Amino acid sequence: xxxxxxxxxxxxxxxxxxxxxxxxxxxxxxxxxxxxxxxxxxxxxxxxxxxxxxxxxxxxxxxxxxxxxxxxxxxxxxxxxxxxxxxxxxxxxxxxxxxxxxxxxxxxxxxxxxxxxxxxxxxxxxxxxxxxxxxxxxxxxxxxxxxxxxxxxxxxxxxxxxxxxxxxxxxxxxxxxxxxxxxxxxxxxxxxxxxxxxxxxxxxxxxxxxxxxxxxxxxxxxxxxxxxxxxxxxxxxxxxxxxxxxxxxxxxxxxxxxxxxxxxxxxxxxxxxxxxxxxxxxxxxxx
Amino acid sequence: xxxxxxxxxxxxxxxxxxxxxxxxxxxxxxxxxxxxxxxxxxxxxxxxxxxxxxxxxxxxxxxxxxxxxxxxxxxxxxxxxxxxxxxxxxxxxxxxxxxxxxxxxxxxxxxxxxxxxxxxxxxxxxxxxxxxxxxxxxxxxxxxxxxxxxxxxxxxxxxxxxxxxxxxxxxxxxxxxxxxxxxxxxxxxxxxxxxxxxxxxxxxxxxxxxxxxxxxxxxxxxxxxxxxxxxxxxxxxxxxxxxxxxxxxxxxxxxxxxxxxxxxxxxxxxxxxxxxxxxxxxxxxxxxxxxxxxxxxxxxxxxxxxxxxxxxxxxxxxxxx
Numbered sequence: 001x002x003x004x005x006x007x008x009x010x011x012x013x014x015x016x017x018x019x020x021x022x023x024x025x026x027x028x029x030x031x032x033x034x035x036x037x038x039x040x041x042x043x044x045x046x047x048x049x050x051x052x053x054x055x056x057x058x059x060x061x062x063x064x065x066x067x068x069x070x071x072x073x074x075x076x077x078x079x080x081x082x083x084x085x086x087x088x089x090x091x092x093x094x095x096x097x098x099x100x101x102x103x104x105x106x107x108x109x110x111x112x113x114x115x116x117x118x119x120x121x122x123x124x125x126x127x128x129x130x131x132x133x134x135x136x137x138x139x140x141x142x143x144x145x146x147x148x149x150x151x152x153x154x155x156x157x158x159x160x161x162x163x164x165x166x167x168x169x170x171x172x173x174x175x176x177x178x179x180x181x182x183x184x185x186x187x188x189x190x191x192x193x194x195x196x197x198x199x200x201x202x203x204x205x206x207x208x209x210x211x212x213x214x215x216x217x218x219x220x221x222x223x224x225x226x227x228x229x230x231x232x233x234x235x236x237x238x239x240x241x242x243x244x245x246x247x248x249x250x251x252x253x254x255x256x257x258x259x260x261x262x263x264x265x266x267x268x269x270x271x272x273x274x275x276x277x278x279x280x281x282x283x284x285x286x287x
Numbered sequence: 288x289x290x291x292x293x294x295x296x297x298x299x300x301x302x303x304x305x306x307x308x309x310x311x312x313x314x315x316x317x318x319x320x321x322x323x324x325x326x327x328x329x330x331x332x333x334x335x336x337x338x339x340x341x342x343x344x345x346x347x348x349x350x351x352x353x354x355x356x357x358x359x360x361x362x363x364x365x366x367x368x369x370x371x372x373x374x375x376x377x378x379x380x381x382x383x384x385x386x387x388x389x390x391x392x393x394x395x396x397x398x399x400x401x402x403x404x405x406x407x408x409x410x411x412x413x414x415x416x417x418x419x420x421x422x423x424x425x426x427x428x429x430x431x432x433x434x435x436x437x438x439x440x441x442x443x444x445x446x447x448x449x450x451x452x453x454x455x456x457x458x459x460x461x462x463x464x465x466x467x468x469x470x471x472x473x474x475x476x477x478x479x480x481x482x483x484x485x486x487x488x489x490x491x492x493x494x495x496x497x498x499x500x501x502x503x504x505x506x507x508x509x510x511x512x513x514x515x516x517x518x519x520x521x522x523x524x525x526x527x528x529x530x531x532x533x534x535x536x537x538x539x540x541x542x543x544x545x546x547x548x549x550x551x552x553x554x555x556x557x558x559x560x561x562x563x564x565x566x567x568x569x570x571x572x573x574x575x576x577x578x579x580x581x582x583x584x585x586x587x588x589x590x591x592x593x594x595x596x597x598x599x600x601x602x603x604x605x606x607x608x
Contacts, residue, residue, distance in 0.1 A: 072552040073299050073316065115304055116557020161551040163561060209491065211320055211482030211564045213548050215459060220479065222494045236295040264297035269484050273297045 058282030064109035080109030103128040124154030140183040173203035190247040200232040304555040310342035319485040388515040389452040405433035418444040425457030446607030456520025466528040467501035511603035518542035537581040544578040
């Protein structure tokens with residue numbers, strides 16, 4: 001499979017390389033750029049997939065709720081979209097004791113005030129790097145317990161405010177985590193049910209002080225408790241994923257999932273929550 | 288931990304979208320965030336008692352707007368506004384109660400039609416070899432190359448009149464960028480602080496504000512800065528910076544003030560309120576919320592107006608000659 005895909009890639013590159021000789025120079029440049037981006041993405045995916053035992057790509061949609069009292073005491077709600085990539089370096093039937101899982105989660109939401117055209121844009125990237133100890137209480141059941149390091153970066157932007165319209169979000173968290181995977185069959189079709197839970201413990205986050213402007217932080221460089229240590233009491237962020245895989249071939253599975261990410265904090269007399277509920281669909285590939 | 292999680296949702300009380308709910312929301316936003324209660328000697332709890340009675344019952348939007356803007360007018364603050372789709376609540380007495388001391392009709396006689404424009408600046412060399420630069424707003428960006436061109440064009444002038452009359456403010460970084468062209472060494476220009484909690488006196492320590500000299504072309508000759516009551520917010524800060532520079536003289540009327548950096552918030556009905564949140568001070572720790580007095584108080588006279596002369600510009604020209 002890998003050899004074939006490499007040949008295809010070479011053929012694809014050759015075809016793209018031939019075109020600028022026939023086309024106008026500008027078109028050729030654009031084509032090269034597009035081709036380069038596609039090739040880069042393909043190589044990146046191949047690299048990620050090559051090291052992974054199981055990798056999943058999912059996209060999803062669902063409701064979002066945003067509160068940030070630095071911007072306003074009002075809550076905003078709307079619809080958001082998520083891309084989620086999960087790379088597990090072991091199969092669910094692995095015999096290895098320790099395994100690693102990496103997740104990249106990209107969220108984007110547009111939310112509205114309950115009674116007006118005022119709206120917020122919210123975007124966040126979350127990286128989850130988990131190290132799990134594997135337990136196998138039954139042949140078709142895998143349990144994992146461990147810890148996840150989470151790095152979060154993003155922001156909220158109010159489209160109607162001219163002053164203090166934005167809020168930056170950045171945090172690092174250590175989250176006790178657990179997963180369960182259960183294999184079962186229905187009429188000779190194979191399925192796997194997954195569940196993952198990440199709970200808050202400790203972390204550190206960025207926050208302006210109660211009434212501190214970004215001008216003061218970034219233009220004047222005035223620091224005032226802007227890097228705040230957090231615990232599961234001041235930042236009770238948690239996250240869960242419930243998914244079911246339908247293994248329609250030996251290597252590929254169709255995945256349907258629910259992702260609930262409940263990010264919360266209460267520091268510097270400011271309250272913030274970003275609740276996202278997503279219904280995801282994607283493909284899982286096992287090597 | 289699970290038990291803690293189950294009971295630890297970070298949430299905020301959502302007030303109902305009724306006249307009472309909107310009144311309560313607005314009163315609390317100002318109560319917790321406004322920064323000049325003590326300086327202006329405002330008893331906000333007393334204000335609550337007066338206006339709560341008026342915000343009851345079946346008020347329509349315009350009646351509620353009137354009650355809420357009346358309440359906000361007690362803050363006597365040009366940075367306090369209530370924005371709705373049908374009107375903007377405002378307090379503009381900081382310039383409406385005073386002579387304008389600026390006439391664009393007169394300014395046209397000085398600028399003519401052959402003036403230059405660089406970014407948000409209009410400039411011309413007057414016939415007595417004095418450079419005249421008008422900066423009407425800090426909302427428009429002025430690029431470094433624009434400033435280089437203006438200074439280079441006026442290189443042989445004996446002095447510069449920098450007119451910021453009626454400049455209602457804008458972006459503070461643009462004001463800093465312009466002031467840096469007149470600064471030759473790192474200069475303490477004032478202090479700034481912010482609220483650290485909901486109490487009326489929960490403030491951080493006063494942190495110094497420094498003006499750094501521009502690394503591009505700078506103006507070393509005398510400058511006369513023209514101000515009037517229409518100079519507000521970022522332009523008021525600009526005046527504060529310029530008053531700290533040795534070659535700068537301020538002429539005209541007192542500025543309008545507006546030294547609190549504004550924040551905004553929304554009410555249950557979707558209206559937006561703007562308010563002063565972070566106070567700043569001059570280098571002697573004095574408030575500039577109600578304006579900055581010029582070095583030379585000069586008023587535009589009716590006689591000069593009829594003769595087509597701007598008294599304030601003429602004073603500046605005499606000063607620089």
